[in-house]
Amino acid sequence: MLRRFELRLPQFLLAIALMLMGLVFILTLRSNPLVIADKNLTSLAVLVSGLIFYTGVLIIVSMFQSETVLTIALLLPSMVAVAIFVYGFIGWSVRVSLSQWKGLNPDYTFVGLKQYIALFNNDPRFIIDIRNTVVFTVGFILGCLILGLGLAILLDQRLKGEAIFRGIFLVPMSISFIATGVIWGWLMNPATGNRITGINLIFQTLGLKSLISLWHSSPQPWGMVFTIIPAVWQLSGYTMALYLGGIRSVSEDLREAARVDGASEFEIYRYIILPLLQPVTLSAVIILGHMSLKIFDLIVALGNKDIRLDVPGIYMWVTTFDGTNYARGAAIGILMLISVAILVVPYLVQNMRTETEL
């Protein structure tokens, strides 16, 4: 592997100096915590010292004339970070989920799948969560796809002001789920009578009394259905942008050829463009699907932890940090991970295969 080592003395000395510096910093920090402006930054300082040390290592590695080794050495910090914070922590969570840890003190006594069985067998709240997630996911994906595709086709008509409309439909994408939840919480205010407000007030003023709704406070499962509205408001523009990109990549020659053959505009969309958009739909389903399976902040801001609008993301939070049932909380987290993995992993593997072939 290592073909050749080429010693360059000045750089070598620099490397040694950096490594020594890093080590000295770390040793100093062990006994002297670094506190700046009331913030304990010791760990960050250790991290930086470690990186200084590692820079020295990298300089020496670069003297071996192997670019592959250097590439891996340069990628290593990120790889280690992801290995620990993603895979290591998932493993740790799995271990917690197989334990009986309840209360503030860790208790890793192995109890097998007890937590998972309890969630499915005698936890009505978790069953509600699953139902809510399914309702939300199906409605959210369908809503975004239909509205997104519709908007994309409308904008594909080369109308004047296309860019302005596109910009407007994407505005919601730039604000947080929390802000969306707060605003829509007001718009979908269920108050009636003297305190009627929000969209209900518009309906009342327009004389559309039959449309006045309790919104997300409706009896289940309809309450959950209404949480889809703000989510679709926020992400249909994104779906539109995905579809518009797909439509625009269909060559004009192909469309022109179809026109010459006597196809109507409708037929061009139906028989040429839509089939070509399947990969876009797949991407959109995966992106939107993984978002909705882990939906959390929107529902928090909208429902204020209303149990009727509960989803696994919120239940995990409440169980773990309010109820200190760590083992159960970890099990919910791992189940969420599995649901996302089922959706995403085949897509990632597929993506990797096509990459490798190139």
Place this chain on the structure above:
Amino acid sequence: MTRRTVLHTFFYIILIALAIVYLLPIYLMFLTGFKSISQVDLKTMWSLPNAGLHIDNFVAGYKQLAPNINNSLMMVIPESILSALLGSLNGYLLAKWKFRGSNLIFTLILFGMFIPYQSILIPLVKFMQAIQLYGDIPGLILVHIIYGIPITTLIFRNYYAGIGTEILEAGRIDGASLMGLYRYIMFPLSAPSFAVVIIWQFTQAWNEFLFAVILTNQSHWPVTVALNNLAGSQLVQWNVLMAATLLAALPTLLVYLFLGRYFLRGLMAGALKG
């Protein structure tokens, strides 16, 4: 009128109607924010402010959120810059220096972008407590940088993959090393991608809620946590709440308004190759 003009008029009507629906919530935030306190009434929430524009609500909202807006800024600025630097290096290596298994490593890194963070939350909290970075902004910065590695690497990798290898080969003939090629050829070409990634990370971290609520204590809450808390409290008038929501959303709205092109590219990159 030809059939085409009729059709186009019809399209315009639909588009304008939808545009109104999309803008309604944002319109309401502005509308409410500019009303005077005396004019705040649920009955007239949709009517325009009379008797001039007032900024009392914004002042009141700002008083509520000022420390948190500051916290968010302190977090987001270093976070987005460091994320971009790290992502740029990773993207360059994974796009231009492929080795056996590099695609597998890339895929394993990418997976980190999709995981529900609830599945790593307990270890993360315990770990951050153990290294004494729990409760404050520096810890939150570190967490955002690490969990930002997948998306920043992805955006840069796709960007660098689009730059031809000829230019690198020319650099190699001139004797540049792996890092020299990055320093003198790739990095200077990366400005657009840096804009995309910095804007993306800025928006993400500004809007993020779960890490923020779990990893910081009340005096270090970023703006999303404070806003959610404000919305849940009974003490705040809803007009002030609307103004506060607008203030909390303003930085990312402005970024979108002025740098929308870059924001959109980050958005599209999130869909892998689409």
